[in-house]
Amino acid sequence: MFSTGTDEIVERKAFFGSMIFETVKKDNGALGITTGVENPFPLIVLFLVLTVVLALIQAIYRGLKQRREQLLNESGS
Known part of the structure; x- marks a missing residue:
């Protein structure tokens, strides 16, 4: 995800374009990595799906x- 060539500025997107990782060349010649959320919709959908699945399991x-408990009560009496 973070691999780039020498002095390349690369922008990569992950999780259906919701998260962005970008390498930026700084003034001192170093490369910095910035991250952020570009499109929160897939993250919201994931949260809702996981909430529904966990509620169903519960x-x-x-x-x-x-x-x-019902079967134990029936067999005990």
């Missing part, structure tokens, strides 16, 4: 736990 776990 709901399934609670349902299975409740069913287990």
Whole structure:
């Protein structure tokens, strides 16, 4: 991601263009790296998808736990 040739100024995008990494030549001859968010939409979509998936996992776990308790109560009586 950060590999460049000698004295090249390169701009690279990651994660569907949402994040940007750019090498910039400084006044003293060194190369600096700047990073930033260019398009936040893919990051927001990822956050929402992960939130929904985790909520579904939690709901399934609670349902299975409740069913287990129900079966244990039925077999004990």
